[in-house]
Amino acid sequence: MNDMEAQAFQRGRGVRVRGGRGGGRGGGRGGRRAVITDEIRATVVDHVVNHGLTMQEAGQRVQPNISRYSVASIIRTFRRENRTERLPRRGGRERTFSDAQETAIVNMVMANNALTIRQIRNTIINDQVTFPNILTVGQATVDRVLRRNALRMKQIYRVPFNRNSDRVKDLRHDYVQRVLELEAAEESNTFIYIDEAGFNLSKTRRRGRNIIGQRAIINVPGQRGGNITLCAAINHNGILHHHSIIGPYNTARLLIFLDTLHKSLIPPDQIVHAEQPRWKVYERNPQAQMPLIQAMEEACGNIAPEAFQGWIRHTRRYFPRCLAREHSL
Structure with a gap:
């Protein structure tokens, strides 16, 4: 095998190293994409458009550094659509409740801490003024809304009704x-x-305390x-x-x-x-x-x-x- 054949063998069917560049998890293009914030996008546009820096120079002026290809994509979007902000996330199902409706659910629970999830669900379905778009909703959805707003199940503490008169x-x-x-x-x-x-x-x-699986008596x-x-x-x-x-x-x-x-x-x-x-x-x-x-x-x-x-x-x-x-x- 001459030198040219050896070089061709190394380029084509050589030994593949696991975890090298371009292979394995997280390597090369298979890695997780970095999220470029709107502030960094505006800074890059200012460097290129107003100060005349190159794509590579503008990418190195921000932290963390971004490639010139990302800078080119940001500049191209700015010139075509006149924006530096990222578009809102799309895809998947739409939210069941709006922010105002979730606030109404939180206020409902704050007014009556003894409500069960089923009672909250029935109240939401029957209230067509605050929830006109909700014809049916599952208890799991209501539970996720409560957890997202830091509402948890707790032991009820009984307070005399005259205590806060x-x-x-x-x-x-x-x-x-x-x-x-x-x-x-x-x-x-x-x-x-x-x-x-x-x-x-x-x-x-x-x-009290006892071994797991046995009652404390x-x-x-x-x-x-x-x-x-x-x-x-x-x-x-x-x-x-x-x-x-x-x-x-x-x-x-x-x-x-x-x-x-x-x-x-x-x-x-x-x-x-x-x-x-x-x-x-x-x-x-x-x-x-x-x-x-x-x-x-x-x-x-x-x-x-x-x-x-x-x-x-x-x-x-x-x-x-x-x-x-x-x-x-």
């Missing part, structure tokens, strides 16, 4: 305003927080039994007074609690409300170790003063929202 907002505003006035006064004032919490032997933690009494209510008064230093009774706290029982607190500590006109140390009782597992009332009494002594201070700081985070009369959730 105008009267309650005004009361919260007046309460915070009074607290700030007392803190700004020359004489020092001590704030005492009072609240009550109900307990029952059947109440346990709602979440906990043993509870067969009968629910009566409720036991604990009322406590706290400040920054800890629990000042607590008392537990069988059944709920009514007005008469609360007045007795306030009288006892008044005799031991402060006048009752300076008392406000606070969080309850509920889970300290359940951590003692009272249904298996001791009577519930005894567990409640002993749990009150296991709470460090830092925990009370943290609860009080947490309540003060809502002061700006109360002063602005915002919704409370």
Whole structure:
């Protein structure tokens, strides 16, 4: 084989190297096309048309660099159609809902968080004013719209309907305003927080851990039994007074609690409300170790003063929202 035959063999039927130029995934023309933004297109047109640069020079002046063939295509489009922007994406099915209609769906869910996908779908089909082009739609399409707008299924949090009424907002505003006035006064004032919490032997933690495929269980009494209510008064230093009774706290029982607190500590006109140390009782597992009332009494002594201070700081985070009369959730 002479030299010319060897060169022809190398050009024609030589050994093909995998992954070389023009072969394999992502190599040569088989790679993913780079997206040239409208800003880069306008810059390239300015370099060539207004400043007289060549195609290759204009392609090297932008980052990332583009080839002279891409520059030539951009200039050709500019001269033929007088535009530098890319055309909108075409092909495929058209959108089922417009932007305004998707906003209406989002507002529908925001107004009623308990709507199911089927109810949303039926509302869309029946509402021919907002959705005149929708004669039928699948639940999967509605679900994609909700996910695209960052709406997810969550556990419903029950809120009393009077919590965000105008009267309650005004009361919260007046309460915070009074607290700030007392803190700004020359004489020092001590704030005492009072609240009550109900307990029952059947109440346990709602979440636990176990091996995948097996339920997380906990043993509870067969009968629910009566409720036991604990009322406590706290400040920054800890629990000042607590008392537990069988059944709920009514007005008469609360007045007795306030009288006892008044005799031991402060006048009752300076008392406000606070969080309850509920889970300290359940951590003692009272249904298996001791009577519930005894567990409640002993749990009150296991709470460090830092925990009370943290609860009080947490309540003060809502002061700006109360002063602005915002919704409370």
